Amino acid sequence: MGDAEKLVSFDELGRADLHVDAVYEGGRSGNAGDDPLPRLLRVSNMGGFRYRGTLAALEMVVLTSSMADANWPDEIDRETGVFTYYGDNKQPGRALHATPRNGNELLRRIFAAAHEGEAGRRTVPPIFVFGNTGQWRDVMFLGLAVPGTSEQQVAEDLVAVWRTADDMRFQNYRARFTILDVPLVERAWIEEVIAGDPHTPRAPQAWMEWVGKGRYRSLKSTRSIKHRTKVEQLPAGAEDLAIIREVQQFFEGRPHDFEKCAAAIARLMLPDITELDLTRPSRDGGRDAIGKLRLGHGIASILVDFALEAKCYALDNSVGVREMSRLISRLRHRQFGVLVTTSYVDLQAYREIKEDEHPIIVIAAADIVGLLRRHGHADPTAVRSWLEREFSAPSVEH
Known part of the structure; x- marks a missing residue:
């Protein structure tokens, strides 16, 4: 994932803020308890989709990715702030929304709500995006996201794409999110989100602008002139x-x-x-x-x-x-x-x-x-x- 300016130790996770591109250290015991996200955000320790609440009343969503699945290439474009994320129906044999962890159903619901005006956007929970670093279970915080982008039409931000494996055709979602211009998510707001009350004065301004007005204020990083090796x-x-x-x-x-x-x-x-x-x-x-x-x-x-x-x-x-x-x-x-x-x-x-x-x-x-x-x-x-x-x-x- 590259070098990080900030490293948060496993012992500090329960009280840590979220800094974009900071690494949050997992444990070193060699078991599932090493996962940093349960301590950091009080979500489960398994899967790319994790959430608090129920599908009908989501309180928080955490998306994780290795960014290394060649068949389903999740990707963050730091120049535009657009994050492309694939759903969890990655093998043939199931219907689009019939996945064990309900990841595709979750995507369907939050994107539908995002298109239903302010009332719908208020039901979309904060979405925290992390990438695996490849070191133990350490993760890097990539940003606070919302469904959709300012550049794409409504029908293009969540698309069911066809794939073929083992001579069988099946569908999976390709979702596009915007990483908001929120370089720091304070622990005080995270605790309010966990308590089920995200719409407080501590909420990041860019997130509240999206909730209230549907404005996408993305986190963009201008590329320096660079020749590739x-x-x-x-x-x-x-x-x-x-x-x-x-x-x-x-x-x-x-x-x-x-x-x-x-x-x-x-x-x-x-x-x-x-x-x-x-x-x-x-x-x-x-x-x-x-x-x-x-x-x-x-x-x-x-x-x-x-x-x-x-x-x-x-x-x-x-x-x-x-x-x-x-x-x-x-x-x-x-x-x-x-x-x-x-x-x-x-x-x-x-x-x-x-x-x-x-x-x-x-x-x-x-x-x-x-x-x-x-x-x-x-x-x-x-x-x-x-x-x-x-x-x-x-x-x-x-």
């Missing part, structure tokens, strides 16, 4: 490495056929692409595809041109300054570039595009794996099936 661009786990090798080997010796795949991957990252046309292999002028991205909605939207470059390289073969300069030189005024590679951009090339502020999106090997997983292609077998279904036909020059 090789390690950050390449997959880490064995299965992730197997996924990217499936892609690279599928197109081995057929680099121009990879361009169609790169275009599909770009659409996964930028779903508002409206046009994307492959150029002739012998006449691409430094661009494997040219396209248009829609900004805005409806008649008020505009189209922005971009150029795409695809590099199907082995993991140990980086994209260097020469290839990157080739793409940069072909960008016209008010265009941006997209580089899709099954490897990584070397340090010098990445540093130059960041420091010189070239408008180029780098979709490296690790990004490809993440995009494929988020769109249901979660293991090498599923990726191979997708590749064979979509890209087996030989490319046609045009």
Whole structure:
């Protein structure tokens, strides 16, 4: 989970405030009693969904995640304050809401209440989000959350998505929450929440603004200009490495056929692409595809041109300054570039595009794996099936 500025010991949990990005230490006995959350918030010691009260009258909800489930990739976007969380129907064999710990039913209820005006929002309990650190049972506090976001339509913040496992189809929820601009949650308010009275003068202002007005004041963290290292661009786990090798080997010796795949991957990252046309292999002028991205909605939207470059390289073969300069030189005024590679951009090339502020999106090997997983292609077998279904036909020059 990264380094934390603050560490709260196991003995201090019962009287501790909640600081965003602080780590709350679990016990070291090696059993379920090590879980810090029962001491910290007086909830149970099991599961990703924990709550006080009943489903019909929730008093507090605690969401926990390892952020490491590749099939169900919970994720926090610190730049926007949006937290994506998947429900608890993660295996086939049950209906969407028929989970043992009622996690999906809980999601259904709090999102429905959030859309019922102020009266409904007043029934939505405080939601505390934690991530496992990977060290014993220690957890990091990620923030105080509310259902939905200011950017998404009502029908988009809680969506039932389909997955396939063991040749069986089933559904699970994908929920989007907003982490509120509340860097500190005081213990005095936590005790009031536990007592069943969250709407007090001690309640965080951003939370009360959401309850009263439906305003989302998110906790945003501006990213500094940064070039990613090789390690950050390449997959880490064995299965992730197997996924990217499936892609690279599928197109081995057929680099121009990879361009169609790169275009599909770009659409996964930028779903508002409206046009994307492959150029002739012998006449691409430094661009494997040219396209248009829609900004805005409806008649008020505009189209922005971009150029795409695809590099199907082995993991140990980086994209260097020469290839990157080739793409940069072909960008016209008010265009941006997209580089899709099954490897990584070397340090010098990445540093130059960041420091010189070239408008180029780098979709490296690790990004490809993440995009494929988020769109249901979660293991090498599923990726191979997708590749064979979509890209087996030989490319046609045009």
